[in-house]
Amino acid sequence: MTLADTRCVPQSRQDDCSSMAQQTEDRFKVSPGPGMASFSLPSLLYSSAVRGVLYQAALLLLVVACGYYLYENVTSNLESQGIATGFGFLDESAGFDIGESLIAYDSANTYARALAVGILNTLTVSACGIALATLLGGMIGIMRVSTNWFAAKFSSAFVEVVRNVPVVLHVIFWGAFLRNLPGPRQSFSLGDGVFLNNRGLIFAVPEYNPIYAWVGAALLVALCASIAYGRYAMRHREKTGRQLPTVLPVLAMLTGLPLLVWASGGFPLQWDTPVFRGFNFRGGSLLSPEFIGLLIGITVYTAGFIAEIVRAGIQSVPRGQIEAARSLGLRPGWIMRYVTIPQALRVIVPPTTSQYLSLTKNSSLGVLIGYPDLVNVGNTTLNQTGQAVEAIAIMMTVYLLISLTISLFMNIYNQAIALKER
Amino acid sequence: MTDHTLAAAPTAHVASPRSTAQPPPSDSVPLVRWLRQNFFGSVSSTISSIVFVLLLIYFVPGFIRWALIDAVWMTADHEVCRAASGACWAVIREKHRPMLFGVYPYDEHWRLVLALTMYLGTVIITMQRRFWDVRILIPLWLFTLVAVGILLWGGVFGLTFVDTTQWGGLPLTMVLFTGTVVIGLPIAVLLALGRQSKLPLVKAVCVTLIECLRGVPLITILFVAVNVFPLFLPQGVELNKLLRVMVGMAIFFACYQAEVIRGGLQAIPRGQHEAAASLGLSYWQSTSRIVLPQALRICLPGMVNHIIAALKNTSFVLIIGLFDILTATTAVMEDPLWRRFFVEAYLFVALVYFVFCFALSKYSQNVEVWLNEGRNR
Numbered sequence: 119m120t121l122a123d124t125r126c127v128p129q130s131r132q133d134d135c136s137s138m139a140q141q142t143e144d145r146f147k148v149s150p151g152p153g154m155a156s157f158s159l160p161s162l163l164y165s166s167a168v169r170g171v172l173y174q175a176a177l178l179l180l181v182v183a184c185g186y187y188l189y190e191n192v193t194s195n196l197e198s199q200g201i202a203t204g205f206g207f208l209d210e211s212a213g214f215d216i217g218e219s220l221i222a223y224d225s226a227n228t229y230a231r232a233l234a235v236g237i238l239n240t241l242t243v244s245a246c247g248i249a250l251a252t253l254l255g256g257m258i259g260i261m262r263v264s265t266n267w268f269a270a271k272f273s274s275a276f277v278e279v280v281r282n283v284p285v286v287l288h289v290i291f292w293g294a295f296l297r298n299l300p301g302p303r304q305s306f307s308l309g310d311g312v313f314l315n316n317r318g319l320i321f322a323v324p325e326y327n328p329i330y331a332w333v334g335a336a337l338l339v340a341l342c343a344s345i346a347y348g349r350y351a352m353r354h355r356e357k358t359g360r361q362l363p364t365v366l367p368v369l370a371m372l373t374g375l376p377l378l379v380w381a382s383g384g385f386p387l388q389w390d391t392p393v394f395r396g397f398n399f400r401g402g403s404l405l406s407p408e409f410i411g412l413l414i415g416i417t418v419y420t421a422g423f424i425a426e427i428v429r430a431g432i433q434s435v436p437r438g439q440i441e442a443a444r445s446l447g448l449r450p451g452w453i454m455r456y457v458t459i460p461q462a463l464r465v466i467v468p469p470t471t472s473q474y475l476s477l478t479k480n481s482s483l484g485v486l487i488g489y490p491d492l493v494n495v496g497n498t499t500l501n502q503t504g505q506a507v508e509a510i511a512i513m514m515t516v517y518l519l520i521s522l523t524i525s526l527f528m529n530i531y532n533q534a535i536a537l538k539e540r
Numbered sequence: 541m542t543d544h545t546l547a548a549a550p551t552a553h554v555a556s557p558r559s560t561a562q563p564p565p566s567d568s569v570p571l572v573r574w575l576r577q578n579f580f581g582s583v584s585s586t587i588s589s590i591v592f593v594l595l596l597i598y599f600v601p602g603f604i605r606w607a608l609i610d611a612v613w614m615t616a617d618h619e620v621c622r623a624a625s626g627a628c629w630a631v632i633r634e635k636h637r638p639m640l641f642g643v644y645p646y647d648e649h650w651r652l653v654l655a656l657t658m659y660l661g662t663v664i665i666t667m668q669r670r671f672w673d674v675r676i677l678i679p680l681w682l683f684t685l686v687a688v689g690i691l692l693w694g695g696v697f698g699l700t701f702v703d704t705t706q707w708g709g710l711p712l713t714m715v716l717f718t719g720t721v722v723i724g725l726p727i728a729v730l731l732a733l734g735r736q737s738k739l740p741l742v743k744a745v746c747v748t749l750i751e752c753l754r755g756v757p758l759i760t761i762l763f764v765a766v767n768v769f770p771l772f773l774p775q776g777v778e779l780n781k782l783l784r785v786m787v788g789m790a791i792f793f794a795c796y797q798a799e800v801i802r803g804g805l806q807a808i809p810r811g812q813h814e815a816a817a818s819l820g821l822s823y824w825q826s827t828s829r830i831v832l833p834q835a836l837r838i839c840l841p842g843m844v845n846h847i848i849a850a851l852k853n854t855s856f857v858l859i860i861g862l863f864d865i866l867t868a869t870t871a872v873m874e875d876p877l878w879r880r881f882f883v884e885a886y887l888f889v890a891l892v893y894f895v896f897c898f899a900l901s902k903y904s905q906n907v908e909v910w911l912n913e914g915r916n917r
Contacts, residue, residue, distance in 0.1 A: 174741035181745065188772045195771045266585040267578035268592035282897035283890045284852035287866060291886045294873070298880065479757035485859060493759055506767035513763075514756045521755040 192507065201504045208233075214498055216490045218406055229499055236495030237516055243409060243491065244478040244520075247416045251477060252470075254421035259428025273425065280422030285480050289415035293487030296407035302398045311391045317398065319405040322391040329383035333376045340375040344368045408489035412481065420477040424470060431466035432458065463535050471528035475521050482517075492516055618877045631881040632888045635872045639885065642708015642863035648700065652711045655691040658684055659714055667903055669910060685718075704782045708863030710892070716786055716854040716864065721847055723790035728797035733827065735798065736805050746798075753795040758856050761788045766860045785857060793850045800846060804839030805831065837911050844904035848897050855893075865889055 162168050196203055208230040215225050219235045220242065261273035280288075297316055299306070305315035311322030324330070351362040380386075392402030435458050443453045484491035492513055500509035579589040610626025614633060621628035632639070641652050662684040665671050671680075692711060695701035707715065734746035753761065765788035766781065773779060808831050816826030836843070858867045869889050873882045 170739045174739050177741055177745065191774055192771045195775060198775060264585070264588070265577065265581045266588045266592075269588055272592070278898065279894065282848075282852075282894045282901070284855040284866070284893055286852075286855040286858055287886065287890055287893065290858070290866070290870060291883075291890075294882050294886070298882065475755075482757040482759045483859075485759065493757070497763070500763070500767065506763070507771065510760055510763050510768060513760050514752075517757055517760065518752065518755040 199504075203505070203508070205508055207499075207503045207505055207508070212499070213502070216495065217488070218409065218490060229503075232495050233492065233499065233512060236490060236492040239484075239489065240478075240481055240491040240493075240516075241520070243412055243416075243484065243489065244481045246413055247420065247477050247481065248474050250413070250417045251420040251424055251473070254417060255424025255473075256428050258421060258425035259432070262425060262429040263432050277422050277425050280418055281426070283419075285416065285419040286483060286486065288419045289412055289480075289483045289486055292414045293408065293411035296411045297487075299407075302394060305394075305399075311389065311402065313392060313399060316407060317404070318407045319410055320392045320399050320402045321405075322389045322401075323403045325388040325390045327383070327386045327388070329380065329386055332379050332383075336376045336379040337372070340371045343375075344371050347371070406489075408484065408487050411487050412484045412489045412491075416477050416480045416483070419480070420473050423473050427466055427469045427473065428462075431462040434465045435461045460535065467528065467532045467535060471525060471532070474524055474528065478520055478524065479517060621878075621881060627884050628881040629884055631878050631884050635875075635878065635885065638709075638872050639869045639889070640709045640865065642712060642865075642868040643706050644708050644711075645700070645702060645706065648694070648702060651691045651694070651699065652709070655688045655711055656714065658691075659688055659718075704780055707782070709868045710865045712782075712862065713851075713854050713864045715782075716789065716857065716862075717851050719786040720789045720793050720850045720854070723787060724793035724797060724850070727791060727794035728801055729832070731794055731798035732801035732805060735802055750795045750798055753792055754799070758789070758792055758853055759859055761792050762856060762860050764788065782862065785860065785862060789850070789853065789856075793846065793853070796849070797843060797846050800839045800842035801835065803842065804835035804837075807838050808835050840911065841904065841908060844900065844907075848900050851897060851900070852893065865892060 193203075209228055211226055212229045212232040213225050214232070216223055216232060216235050218239065220238045221231075221235060223231060223235050258273045258276055261269040262277070264270050264273075296318070299314060299316045302313075302315045302317055305313040305320075307313055313320045347367060348364060351364050355361050390401050390403075392399040439457055439461065440453055443457045448456070481491055482493040485494040485497055488494070496509050496513045500506050503509070580586045606626045608626075610624055612621050612624045612626065612628050612630050615621065615630045616634060621630055637646070637649060641649050644652060662680060665680065666677060671677065690696060690699070692707060692715070693702060693704075731746050731750055734742050735750065737743050737746070762785060765784040769784050769788075770778065812830055812834065813826055816830045821829070854864055855866045857864050858870065861867070863871070866889055869885055873879050873885055
């Protein structure tokens, strides 16, 4: 019976089957569902697709309306205050001096050039900061997992203190510290030809000689050759299982080639040594107290965070990996190089990228101690021209571009070291 | 098998009388073992131990002499400090009022002390697990916020009115921090949900806002709040500078926090949403009752990190001239008589920040343990 109820049995007549099918269809069609034929407003409102479109339309309307309202207010406010709009001011003469600059600049130059000086200064201090923070943070991070009691305790105290004090205070403190050093007459002498006083860090540099350019070129060639040799050695090892000596040949190449070029010029070396004369030092090269203060501040702060990341990265490598490597007979140096570091780096690199980004953004604190970075120059521009919207838009755009560039490079690096899976 | 091994085997199990007379191996003496493991574990460890000991011998006595023995603890005369070779802790005693309370009227400082005490008391009560009840915490916080507001502003109950431009020091830091977190957290949750949304436009707006604000320094946001925001308002309308700065910092905070919360949301399996939907819960019901509580629990450590960062970031207002504790200290250090003792003053401010941030991070570790109690049975 149940079979006949639900299904058309083959031996029964054709009409019966079709009528039963008709019946079932009718039963399901009793109420007009939300089909195409039945069109009513409430049912439409309950459809999630329609709702989604409505929400988004409302959001779009809100964004556009807000934008329009703000734009109207800004234009009318600027008009009533008599402030010009647009980026025309970039071609005008800036009229202010900048303490330190990588490119030639004086107060007669345009705002555009002044801002370029600021951008270069931001990039300089950020690049130095990233390099130093990576070194310091890596060192402290490795010390934290050390078996040595002093090293572990010292580094964990460093991390706690440094991370729990605002970066603004770090920068202000070091800025004030360097400004309050004794004057040139009572400079601290740090080694031969290096002096520290309230004018900054003064050190001897070799006087320029045309051969140095060739030495630099030789170093570059040696570097490329070393990389090529390293790759060849790796392929050779993968093919034959034999490790070619790498450390000594690479060191020999890196030092030998530049030395050879230098020797061909007869080892020219003339130091430009700072000498105290009158009221100040003459000669040598100078790092300003603002630069050093900002650099120490942001480096130390970021190093505290990088140290924690490095510690977590090293501890994330399971002990079994190292034990397995040992039982295979790998040397300790090889275990570090081929087992621990590659796995730790996968954990370390992504959060370190965001630390690099935040260091770059924190370099904007130069404005606090008078380092002429982008924000400092932009702020002066803003105050002189009154064109706040444009000046701040320039600052934000430049920082966004720098952030995107750093993320891009770090993502490429991250992909290079990521787990290679099929 | 040879005779030799057969003969040797049984004797190995017999303890020789001499073995009892030997002293225990040095490794089983706890102190020796501890020293050997922690200071002389390897050649490099031994070398670093020696280096550290030498450094300690070189630096610690000098530091103790500077900080304790030769230090001046109590004097109102800067000449005494100048003559001493050690630290001048007297500068903190002498200047603690302007450092802690900024330019707030001197005679009204008791109001700030009272407000700070009430605020910290409320925070400490909130931190206790046994008071975790909405019926206690919400009335308590409403009461505290209203009371602190009355104490700071005044203008009622016979208290003289103090404008927000005169607020300063530690209470201002507290106001900025609380405002940032209270305004920022709901925005962060909305941004995180928006970023996970299936609606492309909602998602696009949230992603743009989050990524753009995370790519720029906080300083530029503060510049916008101070210099550009007044231009956004119709002519004649003005908004309090403190409020503008607070909202700017809150939105900045929300963008970072949203990314942390997104991590938590991504860790919740789809099945949770689907199960809630199959029970007939709407999007907002399933989000607020099912998904968010689990997601927030997962991302709590990251959230606390950003809350601590928000506390530290309040010091950025130095750039735009709001008188928080750091700005006030910097201003005090302009005093030509005392300016040379800036190291002591900044160390004091650093200690204040350190105490709060360190306490927050340690507390958050406890909370993590509490929240995971149900799982780690």
